[in-house]
Amino acid sequence: MTITQLQYVLAVAEYRNFTLAAEKSFVTQPTLSMQIQKVEEELGILIFDRSKKPIQLTDIGHKIVAQAKSIVNEAGRIKDIVDQEKGFIGGEFRLGIIPTVMPTLLPMFLTNFTRKYPKVRLLIEELNTQEIITRLNNGHLDAAIAATPLDEEKIKEIVLYYEPFVAYVPENHSNFNKKEILVDDLNPDEILLLRDGHCFRDSVLNLCNISTPKNSKFQIESGSFETLIKLADEGLGTTLLPYLHTLDLKEKDQQKLRHFQDPKPSREVSLIFPKSELKMHIIEALRSTIAGVIRGAVVFQNVAIVSPNQKK
Template sequence: MTLTQLSYIVAVDKYRHFATAAEKSYVTQPTLSMQIHKLEDELGITIFDRSKSPVIPTEIGEKVIEQAKTILKESKQLSDIANFKENELKGTFKVGIIPTVAPYLVPLFLRSFLKKYPQVYLIFEELLTQEVIEQLGNDQLDAGIIATPTDQSFIYTEDLFVEPFLGYLSHNHPLVEKEKLSVDDLDRTNIWLLNEGHCFRDQAVKLCKETTKKNNSSPIEFKSGNLETLKRLVEQNFGMTLLPWTAVQEFDSNCANAIVKEFEDPVPSRKLRLIFGRKHLKQTIIAAFKESICSSIPKALKTTDKRVLIE
């Protein structure tokens, strides 16, 4: 019995498909299937009912898989212990980060963190909020960065900063003449929003009194999971979108491609949070990671005056 074999049965249980599990485990399907057969032979049981589609665990297989998850989690903790020293930060640190934060926040602190802690190997993965929480629960991540509160009992939360929303308008948009936007403006404008599942979309919808479909008079329907795509649409003179402050690094209210508008007080904002599941072992890396982020953000984000959280 090996940890690799245990990871394979956990993968098949997760994806309920041998080919997909093999792909996600970076092995061929015959290799994965052979190793699972070996484990079943060693234990003298059948872990998966292969007659079903999708494949499902047998009754005894479910118990084996749960124990496998525990063993894999404990093996990771052994690695953490081996790499942990009070006076030295060392080891792999895997972070899940939502797509509306990753491209704007990570470049702000990455270079300084790596320079200060060269023995920490950072792995970032862009995930939706729910995926970050699930992977923390499965011990697949060491930490996550999200923009909504979570009430999961196994998750610890540290606040990072509060980030204002901005309006990003095409030059021919009717609101460009306003000095600042108000929340009431948003119920009568054309607003491009992200796909469902993105917390920034949910926050934007809370600001709007009507849905995008009802408001949007454009003959175009565009579903996107990327804020940069929505920005490009605005820059081609199609409506407007909402952006987090960090998405407009050097914002100029009269930039060449589009117009950036601030909101009147109280400014709608979101709170960025660092979340993690284990409070021991990698606590020193977590603390250093948070300190690096907070010391690297622009001064404008270090105040919460006259901001209202949209969560």
């Protein structure tokens, strides 16, 4: 059997559909089906149960797919070894970034990185944390930038920086006259949140030690910090923002920001990647570039990390 045949097996295992797997593999469906059939005939077993819709893996098929992932990853490592030996940093690199980090961090490092490593073709996608984990595990991302710790068995994390939470408090709120606030000063029932699926939302809920918002009058969830700020200005509550996001606010809005007392509740932002450590030379180049630009922007040391993991 060949590496290409194993890649076809992995595609069908992921998409559970021969036609879609062929499309994603850039081959015709008959070609893909024939190659998988050759693997099954060579091994004398069935990897897929074609009688079910969607297609399911057989018991032995699960074991074969797990081994195929390992083989395909190790085959990819050969090119990594050669590239590193030659000192070559280039090629396609697929990077995922969570929505609450992308708008602030990406403009800070992208120009520097592309100038320093012009042979790297970055393919960047804005994805939520669960999508990132799934794509890293399926081999569809080389690395990602997300809030950590994630405690994922197959994923490694390198911390990039710690980013404090900052409260946005409208003028008519009782916390407005305080220079700094405590977590206990927050009223969980009035905090305006990002919609479900954002890890920043989960971190805020964890910070307030609640599993769901309990506002009895209304429940507003948005995918935009800008919307939450406008709602707070209308007297509908308060909200929490990541520190880097506050740097771009207008001066009149910055006057409504209230920092927490030390240790400041913060999120940990990390570069994450599969434990197979493919393309580590590019991952290290990315880490080094981000570290160079972020060092002067986020200098907080006395912080308390708030987990992004949802409470069960």
